[in-house]
Every structure is written in structure tokens, then in C-alpha cells.
Amino acid sequence: MTSSPVALINARLLDPATGKETPGGVMIENGLIVDIGAKVTKANAGERTQVVDCGGDIVSPGLIDMCAFIGEPGASHRETITTASRAAAAGGVTTIVAAPNTNPPIDGSASVDYLMRRARDNAKVRVLPCAALTKGLAGAEIAEIGLLKEAGAIAFSNGPTSVVSSQVMRRAMIYARDFDAIVIHRAEDPELARMGVMNEGEFASRLGLPGIPREAEAIMLDRDMRLVALTFGEGQQGGHYHAQMVTTTLSLEIIAKAKAAGLPVSCATSINHLTLNESDIGQYRTFLKLSPPLRAEEERVALVEALAGGLIDVIISDHNPQDVEAKRVPFSEAEYGAIGLETMLSAGLRLVRSGQVSLGRLINAMTVRPAEILGLPQGRLQKGAPADLIRFDPDEPYVVDPSRLQSRSKNTPFDEARMEGVVKLTMVAGTIV
Amino acid sequence: MTARAPVFPHRHLLGIEGLSRPDIETLLDMAEEAVKVSRQVEKKRAVLSGRTLINLFFEASTRTQSSFELAGKRLGADVMNMSVATSSVNKGETLIDTAATLNAMRPDLIVVRHQHSGAVQLLSQKVSCSVINAGDGSHEHPTQALLDALTIRRNKGRIEGLTVAICGDVAHSRVARSNIILLTHLGARVRVVGPSTLLPAGIERMGVEVHRSMETGIRDADIVMMLRLQRERMQGAFIPSLKEFARFYGLDEDKLKWAKPDALVMHPGPMNRGVEIDSAVADGPRSLITEQVEMGVAVRMAVLEALSQNLPNG
Numbered sequence: 201m202t203s204s205p206v207a208l209i210n211a212r213l214l215d216p217a218t219g220k221e222t223p224g225g226v227m228i229e230n231g232l233i234v235d236i237g238a239k240v241t242k243a244n245a246g247e248r249t250q251v252v253d254c255g256g257d258i259v260s261p262g263l264i265d266m267c268a269f270i271g272e273p274g275a276s277h278r279e280t281i282t283t284a285s286r287a288a289a290a291g292g293v294t295t296i297v298a299a300p301n302t303n304p305p306i307d308g309s310a311s312v313d314y315l316m317r318r319a320r321d322n323a324k325v326r327v328l329p330c331a332a333l334t335k336g337l338a339g340a341e342i343a344e345i346g347l348l349k350e351a352g353a354i355a356f357s358n359g360p361t362s363v364v365s366s367q368v369m370r371r372a373m374i375y376a377r378d379f380d381a382i383v384i385h386r387a388e389d390p391e392l393a394r395m396g397v398m399n400e401g402e403f404a405s406r407l408g409l410p411g412i413p414r415e416a417e418a419i420m421l422d423r424d425m426r427l428v429a430l431t432f433g434e435g436q437q438g439g440h441y442h443a444q445m446v447t448t449t450l451s452l453e454i455i456a457k458a459k460a461a462g463l464p465v466s467c468a469t470s471i472n473h474l475t476l477n478e479s480d481i482g483q484y485r486t487f488l489k490l491s492p493p494l495r496a497e498e499e500r501v502a503l504v505e506a507l508a509g510g511l512i513d514v515i516i517s518d519h520n521p522q523d524v525e526a527k528r529v530p531f532s533e534a535e536y537g538a539i540g541l542e543t544m545l546s547a548g549l550r551l552v553r554s555g556q557v558s559l560g561r562l563i564n565a566m567t568v569r570p571a572e573i574l575g576l577p578q579g580r581l582q583k584g585a586p587a588d589l590i591r592f593d594p595d596e597p598y599v600v601d602p603s604r605l606q607s608r609s610k611n612t613p614f615d616e617a618r619m620e621g622v623v624k625l626t627m628v629a630g631t632i633v
Numbered sequence: 634m635t636a637r638a639p640v641f642p643h644r645h646l647l648g649i650e651g652l653s654r655p656d657i658e659t660l661l662d663m664a665e666e667a668v669k670v671s672r673q674v675e676k677k678r679a680v681l682s683g684r685t686l687i688n689l690f691f692e693a694s695t696r697t698q699s700s701f702e703l704a705g706k707r708l709g710a711d712v713m714n715m716s717v718a719t720s721s722v723n724k725g726e727t728l729i730d731t732a733a734t735l736n737a738m739r740p741d742l743i744v745v746r747h748q749h750s751g752a753v754q755l756l757s758q759k760v761s762c763s764v765i766n767a768g769d770g771s772h773e774h775p776t777q778a779l780l781d782a783l784t785i786r787r788n789k790g791r792i793e794g795l796t797v798a799i800c801g802d803v804a805h806s807r808v809a810r811s812n813i814i815l816l817t818h819l820g821a822r823v824r825v826v827g828p829s830t831l832l833p834a835g836i837e838r839m840g841v842e843v844h845r846s847m848e849t850g851i852r853d854a855d856i857v858m859m860l861r862l863q864r865e866r867m868q869g870a871f872i873p874s875l876k877e878f879a880r881f882y883g884l885d886e887d888k889l890k891w892a893k894p895d896a897l898v899m900h901p902g903p904m905n906r907g908v909e910i911d912s913a914v915a916d917g918p919r920s921l922i923t924e925q926v927e928m929g930v931a932v933r934m935a936v937l938e939a940l941s942q943n944l945p946n947g
Contacts (some may be wrong), residue, residue: 324924344832344877371871374829378845 203631205229205570207245208591209314211254214235215581216261216567219560226259227481228587230575233268236583239458247279252632254591257624260563261326261579262588264296264570265353266468267444268295268519268541270327271608274303278500279521279608281315281528282545284541285323286606290631291542292623293517294588295326295578297570300337301359306341306629307332309351313476316352324633325586325626328354332384333372339363342372346379354574357384357444360491360536364390373431377439379485382574386444387420388449388492399478399493407484407602409531412493418450425458425465432464443467445518447492450566455509458501466573469503474551476500476613483508486527486534490518507565508557513573517544538613544606547614550593559594598622645757645764647880648773649814657782657815663935664928665785671707671931673849680938681710684741687729688714689847690767691747696902696926697767697776700826701744708941710742727751727798732759741944742937745769747826750807751930763940770784777901778811780932783817784925788897794818798851798892800826801860801882801909804833804871809860809902809942813839826850830871847881847888858899862909875908885911897921 209225213236223353223393225240226233227249242251271279288296298315300306306315312329319327331353335341345356356376357547360383370386376383387473393416398404400411421443432439444454446467458465472490476498481488488494506512520537527534540547548566551557571579578586600617641659642764649657670676686705690698698714705712717731726774728747735743742763745753750770788793797816803809803825817840824842825832837843843848851857864875864944872878884898898910898920906912915922 335869335873342873345872346873346881347877368870371830375873378828 202531203231205246205249206627206630206632207240207249207251208254208259208589209240209242209245209251209257211591213581214258214559214563216259216560216564217582218360219558219564221559222257226581226587228589228627228630230585233581233583233587236581237442238618245253252591254514254623257591257593261567261581261585261592262565262590262628263545264542264574264579265293265517265519265544266297266514266570266574267299267516268296268332269299269521271521271576272302273314275432278523280322281318281327281613282322282630283606283608284519285327285389287435287519287539287541288325288621289626291607292592292626293325293541293546294590294592294626294628295328296541297354297574299359300330300332300357300471304432305332305337305359306330306353307335307348307385308338309344309347310582312348312351312353324481324629328352329394330355330357330384332356333358333376334363334368337361339365339368342375343366345376345381349379349381351517355382355384355442360386360555362386362388362390365422368515369424370427370431373427373441377432377436378527380438382440382442384442384444385424387417389416389419392416393583395610397489397492398481399495401478401496403478403481407481414448414495414499417492418454420453421446421454421458425454425463426467428458428463429461435515440464440466440529440573445470445471445473445492446512446517447495448499450505452502452511453588455494466513468516469512470516471540471547472484472518472538472613473500474503474507474515474546475547480613484531486529486531487615488613489531489534489536490538491536501504504556505549506559507551510561511544513547513565513569515544515562517541519607521607522611525610527611537606537608538611542591542607543600543612543614543619545592545623546619550620552618587627587630590624590628592621592623594621596620596622640912641942644940644941645945646775646936647754647764647766649775649778649818650773653816657819659738660932660935660939661783662786662940664666664779664789664931667931667934668928670934671927678707678864679709679940681705681708681943684710684941684944686710686712686740686742686744686937688712688811689717689735689743689745690715691717691745691752694746694767695931696884700926700929700943701767701933704928704937706908707930708934708937710937714855728756729759732756732862734762736762739882744939746761765936765940765945768807769809770772770807772807773811776929776932776936777808778815778818779936780925780928781899781901782815782860783928784899787928789855791814792820795855796822796824796853797856797858798824798826798854799860800847800850800884801857802831802862802867803827803836803860804831805863806860812858813841817841820898824854826870847884847909848891851888851892854896856897856899857884857889857892861901861903861911864906864908874883883907883909883911884914886913887918889914899925901925
């Protein structure tokens with residue numbers, strides 16, 4: 201990094217590790233945070249220093265999104281690394297963990313290498329590949345976890361599907377443990393979820409749509425916890441299991457029990473499941489057709505409480521761009537997924553405004569907590585940390601206008617929604633992007 | 634070759650388990666003598682003259698079977714090889730039927746290899762002759778462990794106190810189990826090294842140190858013993874690929890630098906060159922692999938001779 205020093209002054213500094221907000225500034229040099237606090241002022245900045253007056257806005261670490269689909273390779277009509285990174289920068293996301301379910305899947309060191317080179321040349325934010333846990337994401341054979349990790353894979357997942365075979369999952373987990381590799385798993389029993397297109401219950405029945413019971417998630421997650429106990433449990437060194445998305449109270453009970461037993465487990469939920477429920481589908485709005493499906497309101501409330509209490513570690517965007525044609529079809533035939541990189545912060549701020557979650561915890565779940573799980577140095581507001589920072593005004597209102605979104609696809613569930621919270625500056629490694 | 638051979642108080646050799654340290658040392662000492670005999674022009678002895686030895690191999694084998702055949706012939710026995718095609722054998726009952734049939738032919742010694750753990754022991758209960766286990770499933774391969782011990786002892790002068798790293802597919806290896814029992818019995822420090830998917834559950838309770846990385850596993854080792862990777866059933870199931878296995882667990886010259894400067898390399902064969910062992914190491918100056926084959930014949934001569942002393946009219 202040879203960019204000139206930058207001073208962000210006159211800000212409310214939010215440290216997501218402690219949740220504390222203090223007035224002051226941040227001094228950035230050579231891509232790193234070199235000083236923080238009240239002493240960082242315009243007067244104390246050197247003459248080469250670019251000074252940004254934040255006007256009392258919040259400055260926090262940039263967000264780390266542990267699961268986003270970024271289109272490359274194979275789906276550049278939906279998203280590209282360029283457009284995904286613009287969307288991320290606009291939304292205050294400075295690190296994207298790219299999902300492996302591309303075409304072809306990220307299951308070989310050459311594809312990791314490809315993705316990293318594409319990101320280096322085209323992305324404004326950091327893009328870290330999450331590689332496939334099994335070859336071709338087929339759930340049958342362990343992927344080359346050692347070679348993939350050497351090539352730069354930050355974690356391993358089976359994309360949006362579960363590894364159904366318990367034998368394969370067990371072996372993949374113990375093999376990953378040897379390489380200190382994090383296993384991220386999307387738990388859903390595909391048999392129980394098959395045919396379903398939304399949450400099972402009254403709403404689905406009224407709409408005449410086949411449902412997916414909460415148990416589809418719980419059964420697979422419960423199995424996974426037993427495998428975690430078997431492979432990462434007592435007497436074993438290392439290993440970490442991260443549940444990619446929990447969306448039901450049943451899952452929360454399972455995670456709580458596993459954590460109480462001291463198992464190396466963490467979990468995330470999506471911003472959609474925290475802020476929307478099944479009734480938002482209304483009259484077959486396909487932009488709200490998600491996997492796992494949006495749940496009942498009481499489930500959503502429980503997720504928010506679990507986030508506030510720390511049982512849910514991380515919030516992800518679950519950014520899943522779909523082109524218009526894939527959504528402009530009957531609900532049952534529409535693709536799953538919604539974009540989320542640009543709106544995850546302002547959507548999350550709704551929970552702060554309603555008093556259910558503190559601002560510190562919200563930002564913690566999007567910065568330092570994912571950084572801890574992934575073993576990353578960024579996501580922290582401290583001296584020596586990478587200068588991945590954002591400035592935002594949590595109260596500034598705006599209306600989501602799909603035509604102004606940076607993502608290549610416009611399938612936002614917050615179409616025309618009134619939001620508060622505008623990102624005014626995004627900095628990656630000391631450079632304003 | 635005049636001295637009366639020392640006493641070996643067993644009717645069968647089904648495994649290293651159950652042998653005492655003096656039993657093992659007796660066999661190794663007898664094998665030393667057999668090495669001398671095998672290096673003479675006149676290799677033939679009359680110890681097993683008039684005796685019948687049957688090689689009964691339910692699993693394909695080249696080196697073990699020919700090694701036993703040669704050992705039997707050098708001791709003067711009549712040797713018959715029976716290779717039973719796996720496909721035509723309906724396990725269980727057929728094994729016992731086969732045993733009864735062979736027993737009726739009144740052999741003195743039967744050497745058995747079988748794909749199922751415990752099958753050789755079962756057979757031994759049904760015959761009146763001596764039975765030698767030439768490998769049963771993933772259980773034991775006692776003559777391999779004995780020949781490995783002999784090779785080590787001849788090159789290092791001792792076994793006690795040496796650090797031996799057994800690397801690779803420990804889970805499916807009968808060679809590993811027999812070696813672990815034998816080497817720990819004789820006072821070596823034994824380590825097993827491999828990915829967790831290839832290490833059997835509870836292995837640490839067999840008195841070995843468990844290592845998941847080659848770097849820690851073979852650091853300062855005196856002997857690096859590589860195991861054969863059964864590639865046909867490995868890929869994707871226990872390891873992601875041969876390429877990845879070779880990268881992290883294959884022994885090449887770079888990894889061998891972690892071991893002691895005078896460390897020696899062993900492999901029970903047949904080797905997967907470029908997978909668990911690199912050719913430069915396998916054929917290099919620190920390789921004992923061909924010597925192991927020579928010691929194999931000697932150890933099998935010793936075992937046959939020792940067991941023959943306990944045969945009726947012996």
C-alpha cells in the first residue's frame with residue numbers, strides 16, 4: 201500500500217468487540233489502522249494526510265459477509281465479481297466470502313486461484329473463496345481440502361445443500377479438522393424439504409403452496425451436532441462447525457445445547473429471516489421465495505432474540521442474485537433467493553430502531569464475530585488491524601430503488617421499502633472505494 | 634546348523650499378539666541363521682524333509698506367497714500352492730469346508746491369507762496341523778512384522794529405544810497392527826502418522842503416539858515405515874485424491890529431511906510410486922525395501938522351522 205495517509209475525523213467510533221461508541225477519529229496509513237481516538241483530529245493530521253470529516257456519523261469496521269453468491273464462474277448474467285463488489289461497497293461490506301456453488305463449483309485449487317485472480321483485478325472489496333466440501337458439491341467424495349486451503353480457500357461448505365450421507369459428512373469433518381479447516385454447512389433434509397416452496401403452515405395452505413416444515417432444518421442440524429460431538433468433541437483437537445443459516449426455534453434449541461456442551465460450533469442467520477416473515481410473501485411475491493423459506497413471525501422474533509443474546513453469532517446477506525426471468529414465473533417455479541449485499545446494514549438497523557438489538561451487537565455479528573470464526577485480522581476497530589472501515593449515518597432515510605442498486609440482478613425483497621441508514625464511505629485496506 | 638533350535642511354545646502363528654518378547658527374539662535369532670543359509674550356494678536343508686506345506690491364499694499375493702514357497706522348499710518341505718479365487722468362495726461355511734478338505738490331505742503346515750479379519754483363526758480351529766497367518770483382513774500379518782523387525786535390528790543394531798513412524802493408511806493395514814504390537818513390545822517408540830480418516834478409532838490406546846502431520850510425525854524418527862495406500866477404495870471416501878495424499882502424506886526427499894539424518898525408510902510393498910512414496914526415496918541409499926524382501930524369506934524359514942518342532946513326531 202502506497203496510498204497517502206487518511207484521517208477519518210469527527211466520528212462516533214463504534215468498536216464492535218466491546219459495543220462501545222466513543223467520539224473521535226481513525227488514522228490510517230499503509231492500509232492499516234495506526235491510531236484511534238479523540239486525539240485523531242484535523243490539527244494532528246500531517247499535511248500529506250487526506251482528512252475526511254465524518255460530521256458525527258458512525259465509523260465502524262467494514263462488514264464481513266460470510267455467504268454471498270457472486271456469479272463467477274458460470275452465472276455472469278446474474279452477477280459478476282465487479283457488480284457484486286460494487287454492491288458490497290455500496291452496502292458497507294468490505295469482505296465477501298464467495299459461495300462455492302458456481303458453475304463449475306469451486307472444488308479445485310485452479311478454480312480458487314481463478315476466483316482470487318479475478319477478484320484481485322476486478323473487485324473493490326476483498327473476496328475470499330469458500331470452497332466446496334465435497335467434489336462437485338455432490339456430497340459423495342471429499343474435496344481436496346488441503347490443496348484448496350493452500351490455494352486460498354477460507355472455509356469449506358457444500359453450498360446451498362446438505363451433505364446427506366452421514367458417512368461422507370463425518371469423514372469430511374475429520375479430514376477438515378486435520379487441516380484446521382472450517383466446515384460451513386447448510387442443514388436441510390432434502391427429502392423432507394422436497395416439493396416445498398415456502399414455510400409449512402397456514403399461509404402456505406391458504407396460498408395453496410406445498411410447505412417445508414421446520415423439522416427439515418432441525419433433523420439435519422441435529423445429525424450434524426452428533427457428528428460434531430463424535431469428531432470434534434471430547435479428546436479431539438481442533439475442528440469448527442458453522443451452521444450457515446438457522447431459521448427456526450427448533451434449530452436454536454439444538455445450537456444452544458451444542459454450545460452448552462462446549463462443542464466448537466457457531467451459527468448464522470440471514471438478514472432476510474431476521475427482518476421478514478412468511479406473510480411478506482403476500483400474493484405470491486417471488487422475490488421473497490427464499491431457501492430456507494421465510495418463517496412464521498414468532499420464529500423471526502425468536503431469531504432476533506437469539507441474535508441479541510449472542511446465540512446466533514453471525515448475520516449473512518445470503519446474497520443470491522436472480523435474473524428477472526427466473527422470478528417472473530409462478531411462485532412454485534421461481535428460483536430461490538434475494539440480493540442483500542447493499543441492504544443488509546440498513547435492514548439490520550430496523551432491529552436496532554425497534555429496540556430489539558443493540559447497535560453494537562448488530563455490527564458485531566457482521567464484523568468481528570465472522571472475523572473470529574474465519575480467523576481474519578479485519579473486522580476490528582483497533583490499532584494494527586487492516587483499515588477496512590465504513591462511515592454511515594444510521595438515521596438517514598431512503599427508499600430502496602431497484603434501478604439504483606449496483607447488483608446486476610434486482611431481486612430485492614425490500615423493493616420500494618423505506619429504510620434508514622446510509623453508507624457514506626467504504627474503505628478497503630486504507631483506500632476509499 | 635547343528636545346534637538344536639530354541640524352543641518356540643506355540644502350535645500356530647496367528648499373530649504377534651500373544652507372543653512373548655523371548656518368543657519374538659527366538660524367531661529373529663533363528664532368522665539370522667536362515668539369512669546365512671540363504672546366502673550360501675547350497676541353500677537346501679532337511680529340517681522339513683517329508684513334511685507337506687500348503688499355501689492357501691484367498692487373496693492375491695505375489696511376494697508373500699512366493700516367499701513362503703521358497704522358505705518351505707529351502708527347508709526341504711513339499712509345497713503346494715492353492716490360490717482360491719475370491720469370487721468363487723462363499724465365505725463362512727465354505728472356509729470351514731475348505732479347511733476340512735485340506736485337513737483330510739494331512740498337511741503339516743498351512744499358510745493362510747484371507748480377506749476377512751479373524752478368518753485364519755477360525756480355520757486354525759478346524760485343522761490338526763500348524764497354521765501360519767499370512768495376513769487376515771485388517772487384523773494381523775505377523776511374518777511381515779517379524780521381517781521388518783529383523784531388518785531394523787540388522788541395520789540399527791537394536792530395536793529398543795528407536796523411534797519408528799508408521800505412516801499412511803493405518804486403518805486398513807494389517808502390517809501396521811502387527812508392527813505396532815511387535816515394536817512396542819520390544820521397546821521402540823512407535824508413532825502412527827496419517828489423516829484422521831485413515832487412523833482407526835482408539836489407536837492411541839495401542840501404545841502409540843498419533844500424528845496428523847508428517848512434519849511432526851516423522852521428526853527425529855529413526856525409521857520411517859510407509860504403508861501401501863489401497864488406492865482402489867480410497868479416492869473421495871477416505872482421502873480426497875491421490876494428488877492431495879501425495880502432497881501431504883507422500884514420503885519424498887523434502888519430507889524425509891524432517892527425520893534423523895541416518896533415518897532409514899521401509900515399505901512392505903507393493904509400492905504406489907508417486908503416491909505414498911517417491912521413487913527417489915524408494916530407490917535411494919536410505920531405502921531398506923529390497924532388504925525387507927530378503928529378510929522375508931529368512932523370517933518365514935525361521936517360523937516354519939520353529940513350528941515344525943512342535944508337530945507330532947517332530
